[in-house]
Amino acid sequence: MRGRPLAVRLAALLAGVVIVVLTLAGVVVNRAASRSLDETLGPREEQRLDLAAAVVEDALERGVGRGRIRALLHRIATESRGRIRVVDADGSVLLEAGHLPPNVETDTLSTDLSVDSGGGALEIELPSAAAPFVRAFNNALLLTGIVAVATLLVAAAVVANRLTRPLREIALAARRLGGGDLTARAQGGSDTESTELATAFNGMAERLERSETLRRRAASDLAHDLATPATVLESQIQAMVDGVVPADASQLEKARAAAASLSSVVGQLGELTQAEAAPLQRQPEPIALTGLARDVVAALDGMLRERQVSASVTGTEVTVMADGGQIARALQNVFANAIQHSPAAGEVRIVVADGPVATLRVTDTGAGIEPADLPYVFERFYRADRSRGGPRSGSGIGLTVARELIGANGGSIEVEATGPDGTTFVLRLPSADPA
Template identity: 50%
Template sequence: MLMGVAVIAVLLLVGIVVNRVVSNSYETVLTSQQQQRLDDAAVTLADRLARPVGLARAQALVVRVANALGGEIRVIGIDGTTLAAFGRPPDGDRTHYETPIELDGEVVATLEADLPARAGDRGFLPLFNVTLAVAGLVSVLGIVFVSTSIAGRLTRPLRDVAVAARRLEAGESSARATGGDDRESTELAEAFNAMADRLERSEMLRRRAASDIAHDLATPATVLESQLQAMIDGVVPTDTAGLEAARSAAAALGGVVADIDDLARAEAAPLQARPAAVDLSVAVPEIALALDGLRRDRSARLDVIVPPGTVAWADPGHLARALRNVVANALTHSPVGGIVTVTAERVGGVVRIHIADQGPGIAPDDVAHVFERFYRADASRATDPMTGRPTGLGLGLTIARELLSASGGRIAVERTGPDGTTFVLEVPAAGG
């Protein structure tokens, strides 16, 4: 709207300037033409005054010139007497002309004229002004039409995004913007839709997380309560085995709380890593030994292949926790009797650790999200193949990513398929 008003103002200013320029130019041309006609008349008068009856013929010429130019024409002799005259002085502004009448090189009289200052305005300039006004009006209407059309085309995608945003705010998670034909509105719609997708996924994860947390807390809490109640009632003897069962349930409960706390700490502020040399030929077997109970529960085989001297530069505690999470994830998703293989090698300035399982693989649509908190893949990957129960909160890989990132490392899905998944962890190598 403001641009349209500015354009109209510019057009009005241009019209005024054009009118003034044309008026002045036309007046100059008109004055020049009148002066030329008077000069021509002066030459003719000189010829007629030289003849015996020249004064009468001069008077007739003066009459014709006065009628043609619309003012007063006079022939003044050298003694100041009026030799011939016709017409009357024009009303209003006038222009005075004087042209000498020469005969044989001598001035014998002067042709004087008082003509209307803007005699031609009565014809050309009014018509020009009307034409200019019509052209300006057409231009203004055209600009209004074009600007309205362009504004509508430009604002339509914005209105579409605004409507989609209000629908999204009202809780309609499927609301999306369609965008427009130009690149900018398309990018705006795509950015909005990507944000809406993230919000929808976050809401889905939040709801799933609430359910999973409740389940993962309730299960060990129920076991612990039942075990203790059984001891109180004397159904189960209060012996080492009974206490161990209660302790195991309490440990499971504490593990869930610890995972949530670890993730909250990792995302609340950057982790403070204290890098040091970590000999993976020693650290990885220790992690395998710590997970031997889980391995035995799965009836799985855990192969570790790490050449001596494979040394990483990372926070020892962070790296050990990340490896433990990923290896435990691989064991959990392996079938009964499956094989999990952990290998490590130095490649240039980094150490690559590959952890491969023989699980059901990860769906292509889930690969990009496996490191998001509380995310669990499709049913085949989200349930324990041994028990058929959910595999947990989905925090292990998220925590591993945060821990590795603090030491300048990363984690990614290198390969996945129906015959298993391979994760690759990269950390800086000691000595660069």
């Protein structure tokens, strides 16, 4: 029945169960009824047979003529509503009286006649006492079965429709989603299973819609990030070629800065591709996180001065076993992001702490991140610049790279807190084995 609707399969299953149950019930009841009637009526018929045999034996012993014996048998057959006959020792019928309707089920009782009466046997053939009851019961059972099957078919159709409606709605939503409608959502039914399925489908649809939104935004942002320095570089070179501006060190420095900006975007794209490669190659070694944090701050001193932002590193000395270059790059991306979103005279604090896992907390003094942006801060090319009130900055992949690098070293990164007084990113890494 593969490929048939669930309603049809359910109805067929229920109908089959009912038919099997009613058939078994009919067999059991028929046997029980026959046995019960035999136990009730059998002794009575046997007594009647014994009485008839005694009368026939007496008549035969006294030499009564066959005509009188036949009349006697006829009276007994009439009273018994059956057929009675006398057979000799060879089984040949000597006398017979009475008749039975055609095609009727019968029970035959037999008893031997005495030797003095000539031997042989007296047989009485009677309509089966159980047959009418069994026939009536079977007819009632058949009618009951037809009604039950019809009722169950209707009930199965109703139940199957209720069970499959959520599945049909989910299938319809899936077809809409496959057709490009990323807003398609499914409604679950009243049962737990369909609700869980609809929830899972909606979660997938939301992720696809979010990914598509991010993809479109990424294409726009990436085009801007590549076009702006490329345009500046082209304009600078063209101006020098046309003699509009002199090809001196100042103009060449502007061209170099534009080329460097373009190279930075391309480099970060390559870095993201490498970070998302599976598996990411790493070289674990003991890393002192406090020292690594100070090195990162020193490496970005020029950016701190340019943005007029101060920085501090505090906390306990913690050692982890990880790839030093990857952890440094991840922390540098998070730290640079914090600098970019801190106002002039702001501060970025890095706090190192030990525990079940080592933690690096990077806190800025920016405007915070809007709640609507929080689920996407680690998505590639996503920028929350609009919500954080700052200018467009960065390529939008620094935090994505940080997440991949930290994850490759067995750690995690998340936004712990955000608000008008700043945002805190937490990097967690497994502590080094003391042994």
